[in-house]
Amino acid sequence: xxxxxxxxxxxxxxxxxxxxxxxxxxxxxxxxxxxxxxxxxxxxxxxxxxxxxxxxxxxxxxxxxxxxxxxxxxxxxxxxxxxxxxxxxxxxxxxxxxxxxxxxxxxxxxxxxxxxxxxxxxxxxxxxxxxxxxxxxxxxxxxxxxxxxxxxxxxxxxxxxxxxxxxxxxxxxxxxxxxxxxxxxxxxxxxxxxxxxxxxxxxxxxxxxxxxxxxxxxxxxxxxxxxxxxxxxxxxxxxxxxxxxxxxxxxxxxxxxxxxxxxxxxxxxxxxxxxxxxxxxxxxxxxxxxxxxxxxxxxxxxxxxxxxxxxxxxxxxxxxxxxxxxxxxxxxxxxxxxxxxxxxxxxxxxxxxxxxxxxxxxxxxxxxxxxxxxxxxxxxxxxxxxxxxxxxxxxxxxxxxxxxxxxxxxxxxxxxxxxxxxxxxxxxxxxxxxxxxxxxxxxxxxxxxxxxxxxxxxxxxxxxxxxxxxxxxxxxxxxx
Amino acid sequence: xxxxxxxxxxxxxxxxxxxxxxxxxxxxxxxxxxxxxxxxxxxxxxxxxxxxxxxxxxxxxxxxxxxxxxxxxxxxxxxxxxxxxxxxxxxxxxxxxxxxxxxxxxxxxxxxxxxxxxxxxxxxxxxxxxxxxxxxxxxxxxxxxxxxxxxxxxxxxxxxxxxxxxxxxxxxxxxxxxxxxxxxxxxxxxxxxxxxxxxxxxxxxxxxxxxxxxxxxxxxxxxxxxxxxxxxxxxxxxxxxxxxxxxxxxxxxxxxxxxxxxxxxxxxxxxxxxxxxxxxxxxxxxxxxxxxxxxxxxxxxxxxxxxxxxxxxxxxxxxxxxxxxxxxxxxxxxxxxxxxxxxxxxxxxxxxxxxxxxxxxxxxxxxxxxxxxxxxxxxxxxxxxxxxxxxxxxxxxxxxxxxxxxxxxxxxxxxxxxxxxxxxxxxxxxxxxxxxxxxxxxxxxxxxxxxxxxxxxxxx
Numbered sequence: 001x002x003x004x005x006x007x008x009x010x011x012x013x014x015x016x017x018x019x020x021x022x023x024x025x026x027x028x029x030x031x032x033x034x035x036x037x038x039x040x041x042x043x044x045x046x047x048x049x050x051x052x053x054x055x056x057x058x059x060x061x062x063x064x065x066x067x068x069x070x071x072x073x074x075x076x077x078x079x080x081x082x083x084x085x086x087x088x089x090x091x092x093x094x095x096x097x098x099x100x101x102x103x104x105x106x107x108x109x110x111x112x113x114x115x116x117x118x119x120x121x122x123x124x125x126x127x128x129x130x131x132x133x134x135x136x137x138x139x140x141x142x143x144x145x146x147x148x149x150x151x152x153x154x155x156x157x158x159x160x161x162x163x164x165x166x167x168x169x170x171x172x173x174x175x176x177x178x179x180x181x182x183x184x185x186x187x188x189x190x191x192x193x194x195x196x197x198x199x200x201x202x203x204x205x206x207x208x209x210x211x212x213x214x215x216x217x218x219x220x221x222x223x224x225x226x227x228x229x230x231x232x233x234x235x236x237x238x239x240x241x242x243x244x245x246x247x248x249x250x251x252x253x254x255x256x257x258x259x260x261x262x263x264x265x266x267x268x269x270x271x272x273x274x275x276x277x278x279x280x281x282x283x284x285x286x287x288x289x290x291x292x293x294x295x296x297x298x299x300x301x302x303x304x305x306x307x308x309x310x311x312x313x314x315x316x317x318x319x320x321x322x323x324x325x326x327x328x329x330x331x332x333x334x335x336x337x338x339x340x341x342x343x344x345x346x347x348x349x350x351x352x353x354x355x356x357x358x359x360x361x362x363x364x365x366x367x368x369x370x371x372x373x374x375x376x377x378x379x380x381x382x383x384x385x386x387x388x389x390x391x392x393x394x395x396x397x398x399x400x401x402x403x404x405x406x407x408x409x410x411x412x413x414x415x416x417x418x419x420x421x422x423x424x425x426x427x428x429x430x431x432x433x434x435x436x437x438x439x440x441x442x443x444x445x446x447x448x449x450x451x452x453x454x455x456x457x458x459x460x461x462x463x464x465x466x467x468x469x470x471x472x473x474x475x476x477x478x479x480x
Numbered sequence: 481x482x483x484x485x486x487x488x489x490x491x492x493x494x495x496x497x498x499x500x501x502x503x504x505x506x507x508x509x510x511x512x513x514x515x516x517x518x519x520x521x522x523x524x525x526x527x528x529x530x531x532x533x534x535x536x537x538x539x540x541x542x543x544x545x546x547x548x549x550x551x552x553x554x555x556x557x558x559x560x561x562x563x564x565x566x567x568x569x570x571x572x573x574x575x576x577x578x579x580x581x582x583x584x585x586x587x588x589x590x591x592x593x594x595x596x597x598x599x600x601x602x603x604x605x606x607x608x609x610x611x612x613x614x615x616x617x618x619x620x621x622x623x624x625x626x627x628x629x630x631x632x633x634x635x636x637x638x639x640x641x642x643x644x645x646x647x648x649x650x651x652x653x654x655x656x657x658x659x660x661x662x663x664x665x666x667x668x669x670x671x672x673x674x675x676x677x678x679x680x681x682x683x684x685x686x687x688x689x690x691x692x693x694x695x696x697x698x699x700x701x702x703x704x705x706x707x708x709x710x711x712x713x714x715x716x717x718x719x720x721x722x723x724x725x726x727x728x729x730x731x732x733x734x735x736x737x738x739x740x741x742x743x744x745x746x747x748x749x750x751x752x753x754x755x756x757x758x759x760x761x762x763x764x765x766x767x768x769x770x771x772x773x774x775x776x777x778x779x780x781x782x783x784x785x786x787x788x789x790x791x792x793x794x795x796x797x798x799x800x801x802x803x804x805x806x807x808x809x810x811x812x813x814x815x816x817x818x819x820x821x822x823x824x825x826x827x828x829x830x831x832x833x834x835x836x837x838x839x840x841x842x843x844x845x846x847x848x849x850x851x852x853x854x855x856x857x858x859x860x861x862x863x864x865x866x867x868x869x870x871x872x873x874x875x876x877x878x879x880x881x882x883x884x885x886x887x888x889x890x891x892x893x894x895x896x897x898x899x900x901x902x903x904x905x906x907x908x909x910x911x912x913x914x915x916x917x918x919x920x921x922x923x924x925x926x927x928x929x930x931x932x933x934x935x936x937x938x939x940x
Contacts, residue, residue, distance in 0.1 A: 062527060064551045065568030067520075067576065072528025094587050094622035095497065095825070096504025100532035102876070113482050116879075122497040122852065123623050128591060138495035146491055158526050158588040159623070162557060189526035190552040190588060407546060408576065411697040426535050430544045436695035477695035 045404060047388075050397030056388040058358070058380075058403045061193070067406045069354070069427055070381050072189035074157050075101070076197020079444065080277050081153050081185065081204060082115055083107035083228050084256035088149040090119045092136050092167060093157030097189075098122075105444040107228045110235075110255055119143060123159065133165045140174045140182065150258035151181040153204060161188035181258070183207055194356075195276060195382045202281035205252060205261055209285060212262035218247040220315055221267045223291075226278035227298070229254025230444060233451040237298060240308060240452065244323045246315075252278065265289040269314050271296055271307065276357040276382055297359055298451035299459075300367035301332065331453040342460040343372040349467055352377035352419040354402075354410060354428055355442055358387030364423060364442065365394050371460045376417035379405045407431050421467050436475035438466030482879045486857060488864035498857035499876065501799045502825025505620035505630030507533040508659070509584035510547055512634035515657070515665075515683020517704030518579030520572060521547040524565055524594065524617075525586025540894040541662075541689040541902050546699055548572050548581075552588060561594045562602075569603045573610055578700060579707065583617035584634065590621035614707070616641040626826040627893075628725050628801050631659050635730040638682055642710035645738035652716040653765045654740065655681040656730050658723020658747055658803045659893070660907065662690040662703075667905035668722070668748070671758065674772055677765035680709045680716060690902045714738035718764040722757065723747045723803035724830055747803050748907045749915070750811025751780060776909040783913055787920060788816060794923075797821040799859055799873040800892035802831040802850065808872065808891070809838055811912065815919075818843050820868060823859045827851030856880065870922065885930070887922040891915075 044057040062068040078101045082089055091098035098120030109115065121139045123132045140152060152174075156167045168184045175182040185204045187197050222241065227234050234254040241248055250256070250264035270282045270293035282293035294314065296307035305328045312324040351373045353364050358380045365375045378395055379402035380387070388401060395401065400413050407428075414422065414435050422432035425443030432439040440462050442450060448458045506523060510533045513521035523530035530549035537545040548571075550556070550564040565583070572581055583596060596617040609615055618637035620630040635656065655672065657665050666686040672679045687703025713719070719734055721727030721744035731742035743764075748757035754777075762769050784791075794817045798805055802824050809819045820843060824831060831850045839846045847862055856873075860880050863871075871881050874892040881888035895901045905911035928936065 061553060062549075062551045063567075063571055064564040065522075065548050065571030065575070066551070067546055067548045068527060068551065069531070070527050071531040072526045075528045075531070094504050095500050095502060095626070096506070096529070096532070096587075096622050098497070099500050099503035100536055102499070104535075114485065116482060117485065117857075118499050120497045120500060121495060122500070124852070125621070125624050128587075128623050135495040142491070142493055142496045147485055158552075158557075158586070159591050162588060162591045188557075189528045190557045191554050193527070407544060407697070408699060427531075427538055427545070430538060430542055431697055434544060434691070434693055434695075434697045436693060475693060475695040 045402060047401045049392055049395050049399045049401065055385065056401050056403060058384040058388050060404065062404055068404060069406065070404060071194045073191045073197040073200065074155060074187040074189045076194035077185050077187035077201040078155060079105060080198055080201035080253060083253040084258060085109035085112040085115045086150045087258050088119065088143055088147060088152040089115060090139060090143060090152060091155045091157065092121045092132065092160055093123055094159065095120055095122045097157045105228065106230050106447065107254055108232050114147060114149060128159065128163055131163060131165055132160065133170055136165065136167065137170050137174065144178045144180065149180065151183065151208065153183050153185050155185045155187050158189040181208055181211065193382065198277040199280045202278065202284065205281055206284045208258065208261045210265040212259055213266065215259065215263040217249055217266045219268065220245055220320065221247040221249045222269045222271050222311060223250040223252055223264050223267045224248055224271055225252045225282055226273040227251065227254045231446055231449040233449045233455065236449060236452040236454060240327060243327050244308065244312060244320050246311065267291060269311065271311060273297055276359065297363040299360065299363035300370060301335065301453065301456055302366055303363050304452055335453050335457060338457055339371060339460050342464045345464055345468060347372035349373045349420040350376045350418060351421040351423060352414055354379040354405060354424045356381050358383030358391055360442065362391055362394055367456065367459060371463065375399055376419050377402065377413045379403065411435055421463060436472055436477050438469060440466060481883045483860060483883050486860045486864060488861060490861050493853055497853055497855050500825050500855050501823050502626040504622035504627060505625055506584050506586055506622060507536055508627035508630030509618060509620045509634040511537060512631045512683050513582035514688050515685045515704055516580055516582065516638060517706045518700045519582050519704065520576055520578035522568065522572065522581050522583045523547055523549045523586060524561060524583050524589045525550060526552045526588055529586045536894055539896040542899060543689045543691065544697065557588060557592055560592055561589050562599045565599050566603050566608060569615060570608045573613060576699065579613060581615045582634065583615065584620045587622035590619065614641065628659065628826045632726045632729050635683060635727060636733050638710055639730050639733045639737060642707060643714035643734055643738050644711045645714040648715060649717050650715045652678045652680055653761060654713045654716045654719035655679050656719055656721045656727040657681055657683055658726035659801060660747060662686040662688065662902045663905040664907040664911065667908045667911055671773065671908050672761060674770055675761060675767045677761055677767045680713055681705065682710055682713065714740065716740055718742065720745060720760050720764065725803045725826065725828060746807040749804065749807040750912050751814050752810050753807035754908050754912060780909040780912050783916060784815060790920060790923060791815040791817050793818055794869040795820045796870045796872060797859055797863055797868045799823040799856060799877065802826050802828060804892055806831065806834045809835065813838060813842055820846055821859055821862045822848040823854045824850045825854055887926040889918050889922050
């Protein structure tokens, strides 16, 4: 259906939306009215399961003037590539883009820490007028001479695209002169959303894949795509797979290394998490190197166990499957009883989710259910229509599903549903607290590993700690 | 070591900035705009800019920060962002209903040449701006100046769009607030009230970025300078610009527009700068300094005296914004400390002159740098060459502090890893005692942890 087609249904959809809001609330207060009014144009991006019959449409660009929680193309590329710790990451643009992305994600490295510094060409007015190519060339030389990195990523920002610097030719030239891969990441912010940035990052990674063959590779080898080793999560996964006798050839990109990415084409299987960011790379590798891929999630017992079983199944090796079963059994024997007290305390509490991708939202709904909680709001920044179809099958009736939301909407939904917990990122945290409810960071600022079995327990603890915090008793939520 | 790549030997850099001691204009504009009551800052550029600035401010203040964006696409960067801005204005007023939209530009919209004057007047003509509401704007190209410049430009735009001179002057002094914490603004207002001076502060982030938890989310908190007060600044008899880098331009504009004379003073961090501010306010508001403030000053002096042996000759490295660094260096000298390395990414002659003036005799070995490549990498190299006893700056200093095992005092923007900067003021005499205690705590905690066992002392 084209956008024009949708537009034709606008009036109808709007009245449906208003009806569904009316159903949620017996009488429409003046605030509610303005809310309904506000929803104009967003009818297709908000669905209440069991109330609305229309489909939740994802992937639409944000309206100009919205207080969107979304970011840009550059942001998408930068967050995906940044964990490669022995590569240089040079931001070509005015200082801001480098400042704001300086070590903001806890993507841990077991070795080099080069990725945690901020390098910028700091373009000034004269560079905007006369071009920034020379400065870029010089900066690359200065950096490579000093740090001898294994590869360099050069991010081009909004303005570079407009002033017409030929970043690619500078990169080619330096690559030749310095004999390391110098990759232009053409991530001008305005060229789309964060999701488009993921794709550009995948292309950059793909240009490295297949350029080295020197690592030892086991027949039971996989690449992990889409884990960024936040709070050391990759290391937990590594433990699990090691116990199954499986080698992780290239973690992409958490605790990443250039050489491992270069060897990634020799793995038997790509295991893709956070499919929004990495599926493009998996598809490219399948096309060129014939490596199959599976999509997994590591959040929650069910999904984590599936991830291990799926990999075992792929290798058609009984001993691997046996080890996987044993591992899962071992883990669950301790985990299930450990979760019990949290589940008792949290039974019937309500959660709101607003995260980056839909896959994470799906895992979260399941993980929350495991600890007795019900998801009443499920939203994402970058989900697509297909993702939302899947999300809807998992959510309970009455759950409000929303695409590309904003603070006004979210806080209104929280009030309507009486949520006790908000799961989101940096910009949602203080809003949740102002509303007097608990908050769990499931985004890149999380400090606790939430993946895997240990992660599930951490998650339960964190949710428990925030939902049952004594501070909320001092908040009078009923006061208008 | 996190910064294991830093070497004592200075490398020759002409093009490269490493670990900047600055960021870009728009975030400053966004912060300043939040100091106007009922104002929604609007970022005219790609979506990422707005998202980054909101995140940066949220991480620092731990408060909701609202701003909208023109959401540029490939099309807008080719054909101009005019259509985006006009439709954004319409959306914002119908959806978020602010009193004022404060538009600032980005590198992208500046480079493609969007003319805000034209676009906004068209939006006005086409009836996109409801009666009683206002759209103001300022130019904040990211490749000129720094976040400090952006703040200054936004504050100037308040004058340009609101200040009006009527025939009747009022016995009021404008306090043009430079880049400070909400707590500092609150403290300055308290001092003015204590002095019974009639003042208007703008911008004013107190009760905007330090709001109480009520169980309700207010998109527009109760604080911020009102439009009426902002208009009345044109009738005030004098303006004091607190922090020359961030307020001088606004003061000049106000003088040109409404004939309000002004002087700029440093942000009142430390004893001398507070003296100067209070004297200025006393003179221009024509009010005496009350005993209560004299007593506060006395308590500060008392505390300095009690602890002076801990400060003497301590070598300090500092980085941040010039409006903060200048009075801070002065305060450290008051304490008998030795500021030896000072770095700010914000360019400007005033900083260099002030540093020379303050330090040429007392600390002849001082190294300071401002502007391009005056970054934290530079400062770290200096520290590697000869160490310091203390580091003062924003949270990004923690890498250096850890690697070099230096006591570290967090001050400036952003402080992302500790709470409280929007709670406890550093300005005024009371603020100076807060700062002094913070400095002492950092020293003594460090000493208690690292000194030999037999030297652990119970009594200071």
